[in-house]
Amino acid sequence: MLRYFAHRIVQTGAxxxxxxxxxxxxVTQAPGGPSILLDRNMGPxxxxxxxxxxxxxxxxxxxxxxxxxxxxxxxLGISYQAGLPVLEIIGQMLPNTLLLSAAALALSLVVAIPAxxxxxxRPYTALDHTVTFLCFFGISIPTFWFGLMLIVVxxxxxxxLPPGGMRTIGxxxxxxxxxxxxxxxxxxxxxxxxxxxxxxxxSSTMAVLRADYVRTARSKGLGERSxxxxxxxxxxLITIVTVVGLQLPRLVGGAAITETVFAWPxxxxxxxxxxxERDYPMIMGITLVIxxxxxxxxxxxxxxxxxxxxxxxxx
Amino acid sequence: xxxxxxxxxxSSAAARxxxxxxxxxxxxxxxxxRLAVAALLVLVLIHVAVLLAPWIAxxxxxxxxxxxxxxxxxxxxxxxxxxxxRDVLSRLLVGGQVSLAVGLTSMIASMVLGILIGAAxxxxxxxxxxxxxxxxxxxxxxxxxxxxxxxxxxxxxxxLNLVLVIALSSWMTxxxxxxxxxxxxRELEFVLAARALGCSPLRILARHVVPQSVPxxxxxxxxxxxxxxxxxxxxxFLGLGVQPPxxxxxNMLSGARGYLRTVPGLAVYPGLLIFMTVLCYNxxxxxxxxxxxxxxxxx
Numbered sequence: 001m002l003r004y005f006a007h008r009i010v011q012t013g014a015x016x017x018x019x020x021x022x023x024x025x026x027v028t029q030a031p032g033g034p035s036i037l038l039d040r041n042m043g044p045x046x047x048x049x050x051x052x053x054x055x056x057x058x059x060x061x062x063x064x065x066x067x068x069x070x071x072x073x074x075x076l077g078i079s080y081q082a083g084l085p086v087l088e089i090i091g092q093m094l095p096n097t098l099l100l101s102a103a104a105l106a107l108s109l110v111v112a113i114p115a116x117x118x119x120x121x122r123p124y125t126a127l128d129h130t131v132t133f134l135c136f137f138g139i140s141i142p143t144f145w146f147g148l149m150l151i152v153v154x155x156x157x158x159x160x161l162p163p164g165g166m167r168t169i170g171x172x173x174x175x176x177x178x179x180x181x182x183x184x185x186x187x188x189x190x191x192x193x194x195x196x197x198x199x200x201x202x203s204s205t206m207a208v209l210r211a212d213y214v215r216t217a218r219s220k221g222l223g224e225r226s227x228x229x230x231x232x233x234x235x236x237l238i239t240i241v242t243v244v245g246l247q248l249p250r251l252v253g254g255a256a257i258t259e260t261v262f263a264w265p266x267x268x269x270x271x272x273x274x275x276x277e278r279d280y281p282m283i284m285g286i287t288l289v290i291x292x293x294x295x296x297x298x299x300x301x302x303x304x305x306x307x308x309x310x311x312x313x314x315x
Numbered sequence: 316x317x318x319x320x321x322x323x324x325x326s327s328a329a330a331r332x333x334x335x336x337x338x339x340x341x342x343x344x345x346x347x348x349r350l351a352v353a354a355l356l357v358l359v360l361i362h363v364a365v366l367l368a369p370w371i372a373x374x375x376x377x378x379x380x381x382x383x384x385x386x387x388x389x390x391x392x393x394x395x396x397x398x399x400x401r402d403v404l405s406r407l408l409v410g411g412q413v414s415l416a417v418g419l420t421s422m423i424a425s426m427v428l429g430i431l432i433g434a435a436x437x438x439x440x441x442x443x444x445x446x447x448x449x450x451x452x453x454x455x456x457x458x459x460x461x462x463x464x465x466x467x468x469x470x471x472x473x474x475l476n477l478v479l480v481i482a483l484s485s486w487m488t489x490x491x492x493x494x495x496x497x498x499x500x501r502e503l504e505f506v507l508a509a510r511a512l513g514c515s516p517l518r519i520l521a522r523h524v525v526p527q528s529v530p531x532x533x534x535x536x537x538x539x540x541x542x543x544x545x546x547x548x549x550x551x552f553l554g555l556g557v558q559p560p561x562x563x564x565x566n567m568l569s570g571a572r573g574y575l576r577t578v579p580g581l582a583v584y585p586g587l588l589i590f591m592t593v594l595c596y597n598x599x600x601x602x603x604x605x606x607x608x609x610x611x612x613x614x
Contacts, residue, residue, distance in 0.1 A: 015453055023462070030469035136601075140594035142545055144552045145568060145586030152579045246455070253460025257549050271461060272553060275468030283465060290458055298456060 001313075008302070012295040016288065023287045024064050027280055028056075034278040036080045054080070067284060076288070077281030081274075086285035089270070094289060096166060097266035101255050103182055104189035105244070112194045113240070116201025117228055120236075123206060131198060138195025143254055147188040147261035154184060164263035185262040189254050193247055197240060204239035208232045237308050245301035249294050341530075344606040351602020354595040361592055365411035374402035376409040377560055387580075394584055397567075398574060407584055410562030414589070417477055417557070418544035424482035425543075426536055429489025434520050436490070437497025448494070451487050459484040463546070467555040477556050481543050489535050496528035530607040537600030541593045548589045564589045 033056075037047050051057050055066060070077055076086035119128040155163035166181050167173065208214065209232050217231045256268030263269075267286060274282035305312045335343070345351060364371065379399045388395045394403040436447035463480045470476050500506060501524065509519050550556040551565025559566055564585040571581035 015456070018453070019457060023465075026466060027469060031471065136594060136597055140541065140545075140590060140597050142548050142552075142586060142589050142593070144549060145582070145589065148568065148572065148575060148582050148586065152575055152582070156576055156579070249456060249458040250460065252458040253464075256461060256464060257553065260553060268461075271465060272468065275465040278469070287461070287465070290461055294456065294458055 005299075008299060012299070015295065016291055019291050020068070020284065020288060021064065024067065024284060025060070027278070027283050028060060028063065030278070034080050034280060035276075067281075071288065076285040079274075079282045080279045081277050081282070086281050089282070090267070090285055090289050093265060093267050093270050094293075096264065097252075097255055097259070097268065098293070099178075100182065100185055100189060100258065100264060100266060101251050103186040104255075104258075105193065105251060107186050108190035108194035108197055109244075111190075112197035113201050113233070116198040117205050117233055117236075119198075120202045120205035120209060120232075121224070121228055128202075131202070135195040135199050138191045138198075141191065143188055143192065143257045144261050146191060147184070147258060150184050150188060151261075164261075166265055181262075181264075185258050185264055188261070189251070189258040192254065193251065196247065197243060200243045201236060201240055204236040205232050208235045211235075234308070238305065241301055241304055241308060245298050248297045248301070252290055252294060341606045345602055348602040348605060351599055351606075354598035354602065357591065358595045358599060361411070361588070361595075362415065365408060365415055368405075368408035368412055372402075372405035372408045374405045376401060376405040376562055378402075395578070395580060397581055398570060403581065403584060406562040406567060407564070407588060410564050410567055410585070411588065413474070413557050413561065413563040414544060414547055414551075414565065415592070417474060417481070417547045417563075418540050421478040421481035421485070421543045421547070422536055422539040424478060425486040425539060426489055426532065428482060429486035429535075430493050430525060430532065432486065433490035433493025434497055434525055437494040438501060438516065438520055438524065444494075447490075451490050454484075454487050460546075460549075463550065464553065464555060467550060472550075472555045472558060474557060477547060477550060480550075481546050485539060485542055485546075489532065489539070492531045492535055493525070493528050496531060497524050500524050500527045534600055534604045534607065537596055537603055541596035541600065544589060544596070545593050 034054075037050060042050065048057075055063055058066075067077065074087075076090070078084065079086050079089060082089060115131050119125075119131040122128055151163045154161045161184055162168065162181050163184075164181075166178060168177050168181075205228075214227060214231055217227045222231075252267075255266060256271060258264065259266045259268035260272065267290060270282070271286045271290075273279075274286060379401060380396070381399065386396045394407070397403055397406065432447055432451070436444040436451075463484050466480055467476055497520075506519060506523050509523050514522075547556055547563070548565035548568070551563050552569045554566075554569060556565050557563035559570065567585040568582055568589075571578075571585070574581050
């Protein structure tokens with residue numbers, strides 16, 4: 001087990017290194033420089049001096065190694081635009097993105113698993129067809145449009161929920177207030193995954209329901225509920241966990257759009273801004289942290305495998 | 316002698332009636348799936364309308380008439396006008412050209428890339444396979460939307476870059492499918508026969524092995540268009556896709572954001588079109604898959 005994780009950590013490290021090289025090259029070689037160098041009040045001399053201060057006059061590989069050296073010492077550099085340490089800004093934004101993603105993931109699982117199990121238990125009934133139909137809607141609906149439509153209905157027409165942001169401006173800081181702001185974005189971000197997870201829960205539960213041990217469980221007189229949730233679902237969960245693991249990178253990407261639609265102060269909106277302003281340290285920091293979060297979550301998924309199915313060994 | 320001929324004639328007629336080619340069987344199964352057929356019809360309708368946009372659009376889609384800003388749907392402007400007084404219906408039709416063209420081209424590009432990588436990995440095996448599949452897995456574990464978004468912000472949001480970015484972030488599924496098919500077919504007798512006859516590996520791949528995976532590729536292509544249209548609209552919505560004043564469904568929605576309170580209709584139509592297109596491609600692709608491989612139907 002330890003060897004397995006050591007292996008995984010080495011692999012993750014290698015992947016992060018490759019991503020960072022690719023992104024670094026892309027970022028620094030892209031046409032146009034950081035927007036702070038576009039200040040009209042600066043003459044050519046000032047710009048040259050500024051470039052020297054930022055280290056942008058050095059060859060590419062020197063710049064990269066300097067950056068890497070900083071990162072190893074736990075320093076992601078200073079944001080050109082904000083003038084604050086990148087790590088500090090990300091530290092403020094990351095929890096918001098994690099909160100939104102976790103809420104969306106939890107919501108999608110809470111809805112998808114029972115829906116999938118029920119439609120597997122009664123295949124080809126009206127219920128099953130309805131679930132399948134809704135799943136196609138969930139997979140096909142454009143995230144941002146779904147968000148806009150929910151804002152029109154629930155915020156503008158009905159006035160039940162706030163149309164964006166994370167807290168009521170000037171209001172008291174309370175968990176309830178954040179929850180009210182969280183509902184719409186979490187539904188929007190969760191919708192596509194909800195549909196996908198329900199489809200996979202249905203198919204894997206259906207496959208498991210044909211197994212001999214399910215027949216045994218039924219024949220010894222267990223109730224249908226018990227058969228479904230204790231015996232069938234437990235084994236179907238392996239597939240679901242795999243799909244959840246595969247979807248994690250997309251969940252983080254989807255968060256970027258959802259955050260923009262709902263003005264949620266998170267990594268997504270931060271990334272869009274950093275990219276437009278060519279804030280090199282910020283872009284690199286965000287890429288690194290996001291990749292790290294995704295890698296860590298997929299490691300977590302692997303750990304969950306062993307918990308769900310003790311027969312799984314890590315080698 | 317005469318009776319014999321008649322007997323063989325009737326039996327061959329009977330055989331002709333009974334035996335159907337695999338393609339016919341796939342089509343027959345597809346026709347029975349009413350949802351998929353309906354989806355195909357809607358898709359044809361959308362594509363024909365969009366293709367004929369220059370002739371059927373009631374107004375010039377880029378003509379600004381500030382006196383007629385944000386009018387409600389009326390006889391002259393069936394779906395009303397936008398914030399610059401441009402006809403919404405005409406913009407939807409013309410904008411669809413860009414959205415669908417980007418969707419289809421990037422799908423084709425990602426198919427080509429996926430087929431090349433998948434076929435190379437499956438046929439070569441060994442180290443080539445290992446390296447190519449590691450790259451594929453690596454790509455799947457990167458938050459690609461994030462990278463796509465930053466790449467477009469950095470490299471400039473042109474239509475070409477958009478197609479490249481979408482293609483580069485969606486070839487992995489096809490590569491895996493093609494690789495699996497190649498691994499399956501590689502050792503079959505007719506491939507061995509071709510090899511024994513001295514065919515070059517390239518010819519074997521192009522003429523014998525890859526055609527075997529055409530059904531799976533077709534399904535992946537259909538679902539790929541859905542994905543590409545969705546991605547294009549998301550990126551355009553964020554201002555990283557097709558640039559105004561040129562219309563695309565994604566950037567029309569982006570423009571409509573500011574008028575959600577006053578004219579919510581502006582945001583409804585383009586979104587509904589994206590939604591319908593993606594939904595129908597998904598339904599169509601799903602029906603196609605069930606028709607091609609009935610054993611998958613119950614999954």
